[in-house]
Amino acid sequence: MRFLRAAYKLWTSSAKFRVGLSIMGILVVLGAGQSILVPIIGDGEDPLEIAAYKQWLPPSSDHLLGTDRYGRDVLAMTLVALVASLKVGAVAGVLSTIVGVIVAFVAGYKGGLLDAILATITEMFLVVPSFPLLLTLSAYVRAVNLAHVALMLTVFSWPFAARTIRAQVLSLRSRPYVDLARVSNLSDLEIIFQELLPNVLPYIGLGFANAALGAIFALMGLEVIGLGPSETLSLGIMLNWAIGWGALSLGAWPMLVAPAVPLVLLFTGMTLINISLEETYNPRLREVARIEAPRGNGDGELH
Amino acid sequence: MTNTKTDQRSRPRLSARARRWFADHAHAAYVIRRLGRYVLTLWGALTVAFIFFRLIPGDPVSTYLASLEQSHVHNAEEAQRIVDHYRELFGLNDSLFDQYIAYLRQLLVSHDLGPALIDFPTPSQIVILRALPWTIGLLGLSTVFSWILGTVLGVIVGWRRESRIADAVTSVALALSRIPYYLVALMLVYFFAFRLAWFPPMSAYAPSIERAFTVEFLVSVVKHGTLPALSIVMISVCNWLIITRTMVITTLGEDYLVFAEAKGLSERRVAVHYVLRNCWLPLITAFGIRLGSIFNGSVLVERLFMYPGLGNLLVQSLLMLDYNTLQGIVALSIFGVLTANAAIDLLLPILDPRVKY
Numbered sequence: 001m002r003f004l005r006a007a008y009k010l011w012t013s014s015a016k017f018r019v020g021l022s023i024m025g026i027l028v029v030l031g032a033g034q035s036i037l038v039p040i041i042g043d044g045e046d047p048l049e050i051a052a053y054k055q056w057l058p059p060s061s062d063h064l065l066g067t068d069r070y071g072r073d074v075l076a077m078t079l080v081a082l083v084a085s086l087k088v089g090a091v092a093g094v095l096s097t098i099v100g101v102i103v104a105f106v107a108g109y110k111g112g113l114l115d116a117i118l119a120t121i122t123e124m125f126l127v128v129p130s131f132p133l134l135l136t137l138s139a140y141v142r143a144v145n146l147a148h149v150a151l152m153l154t155v156f157s158w159p160f161a162a163r164t165i166r167a168q169v170l171s172l173r174s175r176p177y178v179d180l181a182r183v184s185n186l187s188d189l190e191i192i193f194q195e196l197l198p199n200v201l202p203y204i205g206l207g208f209a210n211a212a213l214g215a216i217f218a219l220m221g222l223e224v225i226g227l228g229p230s231e232t233l234s235l236g237i238m239l240n241w242a243i244g245w246g247a248l249s250l251g252a253w254p255m256l257v258a259p260a261v262p263l264v265l266l267f268t269g270m271t272l273i274n275i276s277l278e279e280t281y282n283p284r285l286r287e288v289a290r291i292e293a294p295r296g297n298g299d300g301e302l303h
Numbered sequence: 304m305t306n307t308k309t310d311q312r313s314r315p316r317l318s319a320r321a322r323r324w325f326a327d328h329a330h331a332a333y334v335i336r337r338l339g340r341y342v343l344t345l346w347g348a349l350t351v352a353f354i355f356f357r358l359i360p361g362d363p364v365s366t367y368l369a370s371l372e373q374s375h376v377h378n379a380e381e382a383q384r385i386v387d388h389y390r391e392l393f394g395l396n397d398s399l400f401d402q403y404i405a406y407l408r409q410l411l412v413s414h415d416l417g418p419a420l421i422d423f424p425t426p427s428q429i430v431i432l433r434a435l436p437w438t439i440g441l442l443g444l445s446t447v448f449s450w451i452l453g454t455v456l457g458v459i460v461g462w463r464r465e466s467r468i469a470d471a472v473t474s475v476a477l478a479l480s481r482i483p484y485y486l487v488a489l490m491l492v493y494f495f496a497f498r499l500a501w502f503p504p505m506s507a508y509a510p511s512i513e514r515a516f517t518v519e520f521l522v523s524v525v526k527h528g529t530l531p532a533l534s535i536v537m538i539s540v541c542n543w544l545i546i547t548r549t550m551v552i553t554t555l556g557e558d559y560l561v562f563a564e565a566k567g568l569s570e571r572r573v574a575v576h577y578v579l580r581n582c583w584l585p586l587i588t589a590f591g592i593r594l595g596s597i598f599n600g601s602v603l604v605e606r607l608f609m610y611p612g613l614g615n616l617l618v619q620s621l622l623m624l625d626y627n628t629l630q631g632i633v634a635l636s637i638f639g640v641l642t643a644n645a646a647i648d649l650l651l652p653i654l655d656p657r658v659k660y
Binding site: 016019127128131133137139140141226256263270 | 343344347348351352355356358359474477478479480481482483485486489490492493496497504592595596598599602603606607617618621622624629632633636637640641644
């Protein structure tokens with residue numbers, strides 16, 4: 001209930017949130033509706049079957065985005081691919097957030113040497129370019145399905161979530177009500193769940209948003225090189241094919257534009273949501289976003 | 304309210320004399336601590352990379368063999384002899400700990416990474432060093448240029464907060480800030496290389512021109528490098544704009560700005576000498592921290608343009624499963640980013656006397 005109210009407040013106050021959530025909403029609806037839309041596009045047949053239509057057809061009223069090299073409808077491909085990308089992003093995001101929450105709470109709450117070690121590990125993953133490591137892992141462990149890929153992505157995206165959450169846990173740990181809870185003999189776990197968790201929730205959401213963003217970038221990177229999940233159609237694989245088939249020199253721009261546009265929208269939408277969350281819940285950024293700093297106006301007055 | 308008991312437990316115990324020395328020589332203490340952190344993180348990251356490479360199922364030689372088998376380039380008996388020879392060559396017969404020591408020694412001392420599968424038998428380090436200048440050139444120029452441009456725009460946008468245009472620019476920059484360079488590169492290639500043919504779509508220079516420091520060659524390099532650099536610059540500028548704007552806005556409330564305006568200084572002078580000079584500490588730190596993600600993004604850009612840098616080499620060796628080169632590139636990127644960050648942190652006290660250790 002609190003969650004819905006917070007979401008509503010965010011919606012009414014932040015234009016960025018409105019735009020970001022709308023973009024994501026459209027993408028999710030399109031993706032979720034693919035099971036309805038694809039048959040409509042196919043008009044009875046399966047538009048994704050190889051040689052369903054003639055190859056390399058330009059966009060027309062029959063095929064809004066034309067067909068590809070194997071005669072499949074590009075629009076249908078895009079919709080199916082969109083779902084795959086959204087799914088992996090969501091799953092990897094959730095898993096990363098779970099790992100990140102555990103790490104952040106252990107580090108932030110316990111403090112001391114454990115915190116120092118975990119914080120150093122988190123920062124190490126964030127500073128050092130981890131993308132080559134992820135690529136190496138996928139090159140040798142040829143991932144076949146979405147689940148494996150999501151798992152690998154989690155290994156690399158959890159620091160994004162952990163960093164965000166740990167900062168908030170640290171700042172909350174020294175608050176008076178935590179000391180009060182400790183004095184009243186609540187166990188550590190009870191303190192974490194009853195006192196800290198409700199206040200960290202927005203940051204967990206922000207951590208999820210950051211981790212999902214990183215995961216989708218890594219996923220796209222894997223697929224574009226050809227190391228992504230081999231059994232599923234996804235936006236990155238379409239890009240890989242487009243380049244491999246020389247779509248650019250053939251003038252077959254739909255193969256390139258059709259996967260690129262949803263990707264750009266995905267990143268833009270998620271970034272806007274991230275930023276609106278950060279602006280609302282990070283007090284330092286709040287000042288930057290809203291309140292105008294006092295400045296003199298030349299005749300000695302401060303506004 | 305802090306928990307003093309936990310604090311006491313977590314601080315390392317030093318002798319009284321050592322503590323006094325550190326208190327007297329704060330700067331030296333800072334340098335020692337930072338260098339210590341650098342060495343520790345470098346060691347940790349390289350070890351994690353080592354573990355990663357050893358986690359790979361099978362070993363590099365058998366995997367390569369398996370891929371050869373798939374293309375039917377395989378004679379079992381002869382292959383076994385060659386496999387044994389290569390296993391010796393790649394040091395795969397030693398124990399894990401020996402391999403770890405050999406790995407560290409290779410990277411830090413002898414700089415000899417073993418033969419590369421891409422260009423057998425050229426040692427991997429030669430292959431990597433061939434690609435390195437291109438990446439340094441591309442990334443170096445792009446990051447410096449976008450840092451400068453982004454900072455200048457950020458100051459302007461932060462300074463004129465009331466303007467609607469500044470708000471619009473900021474929102475656009477925020478929305479675009481995390482779009483992968485690769486997607487921008489795709490659009491640039493489509494429009495400028497294929498539709499308009501203003502720029503070439505591939506490589507670092509026209510293959511017909513000889514590699515020498517001639518004007519012709521340099522012009523070709525610039526022409527070929529423009530689109531890759533532009534894809535990185537366009538998004539990086541957005542990032543720097545946002546960071547700088549945030550810094551400028553938090554500085555705007557300071558008293559010394561009112562004083563400067565009261566003195567009658569021009570707006571530009573106040574902006575550059577009072578605001579920017581006090582901001583650039585976190586800007587430089589942020590630069591170091593971002594280097595890793597800039598490299599991440601550039602890998603795909605280089606691949607798209609087949610730009611002969613480290614990113615393209617990385618993908619090539621991935622697809623060929625060239626173990627030595629992979630290890631070399633990963634280690635080099637880790638080393639580069641961590642060293643750059645340590646160097647920045649050590650230079651900071653010199654650049655800004657307000658830094659507290």
